[in-house]
Amino acid sequence: LIGVTVDKEKDFSGWYQQILTKGEMLDYYDVSGCYIMRPASYAVWEQIQKFFDEKIKSDGVANAYFPMFVSSKVLEKEKDHVEGFAPEVAWVTRAGSSDLEEPIAIRPTSETVMYPYYAKWIRSHRDLPFKMNQWNSVVRWEFKHPQPFLRTREFLWQEGHTVHLTHEDAEGQVLRILDWYEEIYRELLAVPVVKGVKTENEKFAGGKFTTTVEGYIPTTGRGIQGATSHHLGQNFSKMFNITVENPEGSDKPKIYTHQTSWGLSTRVIGVMVMIHSDNKGLVIPPRVSQYQTVIIPVGLTSKTTKEVVDNVYSSCKDLESRLKASGIRVTSDYRDNYSPGWKFSNWELKGVPVRLEVGPKDLANKSVLAVRRDTGAKVAIKLDELDTELPKLLDAIHENLYQTAKEKFDEHRVLVHEWSDFVHQLNKKNVVVAPWCGVPECEDEIKDKSAKQDNGEDFEVDEKAPSMGAKSLCIPYSQPELKAGTKCIRCEKAAINYTMFGRSY
Numbered sequence: 380l381i382g383v384t385v386d387k388e389k390d391f392s393g394w395y396q397q398i399l400t401k402g403e404m405l406d407y408y409d410v411s412g413c414y415i416m417r418p419a420s421y422a423v424w425e426q427i428q429k430f431f432d433e434k435i436k437s438d439g440v441a442n443a444y445f446p447m448f449v450s451s452k453v454l455e456k457e458k459d460h461v462e463g464f465a466p467e468v469a470w471v472t473r474a475g476s477s478d479l480e481e482p483i484a485i486r487p488t489s490e491t492v493m494y495p496y497y498a499k500w501i502r503s504h505r506d507l508p509f510k511m512n513q514w515n516s517v518v519r520w521e522f523k524h525p526q527p528f529l530r531t532r533e534f535l536w537q538e539g540h541t542v543h544l545t546h547e548d549a550e551g552q553v554l555r556i557l558d559w560y561e562e563i564y565r566e567l568l569a570v571p572v573v574k575g576v577k578t579e580n581e582k583f584a585g586g587k588f589t590t591t592v593e594g595y596i597p598t599t600g601r602g603i604q605g606a607t608s609h610h611l612g613q614n615f616s617k618m619f620n621i622t623v624e625n626p627e628g629s630d631k632p633k634i635y636t637h638q639t640s641w642g643l644s645t646r647v648i649g650v651m652v653m654i655h656s657d658n659k660g661l662v663i664p665p666r667v668s669q670y671q672t673v674i675i676p677v678g679l680t681s682k683t684t685k686e687v688v689d690n691v692y693s694s695c696k697d698l699e700s701r702l703k704a705s706g707i708r709v710t711s712d713y714r715d716n717y718s719p720g721w722k723f724s725n726w727e728l729k730g731v732p733v734r735l736e737v738g739p740k741d742l743a744n745k746s747v748l749a750v751r752r753d754t755g756a757k758v759a760i761k762l763d764e765l766d767t768e769l770p771k772l773l774d775a776i777h778e779n780l781y782q783t784a785k786e787k788f789d790e791h792r793v794l795v796h797e798w799s800d801f802v803h804q805l806n807k808k809n810v811v812v813a814p815w816c817g818v819p820e821c822e823d824e825i826k827d828k829s830a831k832q833d834n835g836e837d838f839e840v841d842e843k844a845p846s847m848g849a850k851s852l853c854i855p856y857s858q859p860e861l862k863a864g865t866k867c868i869r870c871e872k873a874a875i876n877y878t879m880f881g882r883s884y
């Protein structure tokens with residue numbers, strides 16, 4: 380097993396594929412666009428599930444499970460948002476050698492699966508707020524170039540769907556979930572994101588408004604949508620007749636309920652890897668790493684006496700059980716057919732945050748040598764202080780990963796007021812915050828006119844690469860002050876806000 384042979388800056392997608400497979404996070408599968416999540420990446424997803432499940436349960440959300448199959452008459456009930464995506468819907472048309480009477484869709488999302496039953500179960504305003512979530516997988520038969528974790532034909536996610544008596548109650552739900560999404564990124568994945576609202580062009584067509592957390596990939600200078608939380612208004616309750624009797628009296632008209640839906644998927648793992656990992660392999664933030672520490676015996680040669688060897692191994696095993704008892708996710712590498720040096724590279728490839736080297740000299744000093752994966756720094760830690768020092772070291776690593784990524788994002792998010800500067804900044808791997816008029820046609824124009832090189836030439840179209848046109852990423856909640864008379868970055872209309880634009884995934 381050799382290390383990474385591709386440079387992150389020179390061949391980003393080749394590098395990305397290599398560290399995922401060599402770091403044993405993922406393997407390729409014989410159905411195109413589908414991948415195997417191996418334990419190292421599934422462990423990340425489990426940490427995210429643990430964190431988020433606790434939050435939503437504290438908010439009164441119940442988990443449930445609905446069938447993955449959707450009949451065509453039900454799926455096509457939500458006309459406007461399905462037909463836009465219809466090419467992505469996968470259908471079952473045959474079982475064994477006999478064709479099905481009616482083809483059956485595999486869920487691409489579960490609105491049309493769940494909402495007919497919401498209409499059946501929700502009768503009185505006392506049933507509200509009604510909150511359910513599914514941890515499941517969905518299928519979208521994407522035709523664009525697949526990317527592990529970022530664009531796959533099946534992915535794991537959670538999809539939350541809530542029902543409220545009022546618009547405001549639903550809005551509160553949307554924003555609470557958005558805050559928890561931001562917290563997953565910041566506190567678990569050490570990834571900074573910008574919270575905001577999607578423009579009319581980019582929002583979920585079936586909803587009222589879409590909120591989002593937007594990430595940034597420094598190597599490509601591209602923005603990436605991290606998760607979305609939608610206010611659906613009464614669009615779906617009118618379509619599926621999800622109503623409650625009026626609390627003010629049964630003679631009053633029934634109330635169409637106000638709904639939300641929100642989703643975060645295994646795409647987050649791809650974002651984390653792309654931001655933190657390096658040319659030695661994966662760098663996994665400690666709070667989501669399958670193993671936070673790996674213990675490796677060192678300093679043993681063919682001349683070392685059996686007594687010393689045994690003492691090193693027994694000390695390692697004691698250390699391992701002590702750290703496990705204090706809640707650290709620890710593993711060890713006692714393979715006697717590999718050298719310590721080989722092991723160091725192997726565990727760096729896997730991205731384990733801290734390596735503990737344990738040798739006769741260390742034990743003589745009653746210490747171990749801790750080596751950080753993020754900076755490579757080495758620090759001797761007293762054996763009897765490990766229980767307190769190691770958690771601190773892991774938190775320091777998390778903080779460093781987050782601050783490093785935040786500085787990069789802040790440095791590459793530039794304020795632009797002149798169109799002549801817009802494309803130039805994109806070509807310097809920046810995302811742009813610019814005054815904007817809010818008109819959808821203007822956004823289309825910005826996308827068309829921004830797929831340019833600095834000399835004004837178009838980029839040659841590479842069907843494998845995502846487009847070079849800049850999309851709106853979000854209207855950030857934190858807005859620069861909009862001075863009266865400020866013009867839209869692209870057209871001469873008055874600007875109504877500052878919007879973040881960027882090339883994206």
Ligand SMILES: O=C(C[C@H]1NCCC[C@H]1O)Cn1cnc2c(c1=O)CCCC2
Binds near residue numbers: 460461538539
């Ligand atoms: O899925 C959503 C909205 C919503 N679904 C639930 C989780 C939150 C949010 O993603 C949008 N959407 C995306 N993609 C597709 C559809 C779709 O509705 C329907 C048809 C197939 C492809």
Ligand SMILES: [Mg+2]
Binds near residue numbers: 519
């Ligand atoms: Mg899609």
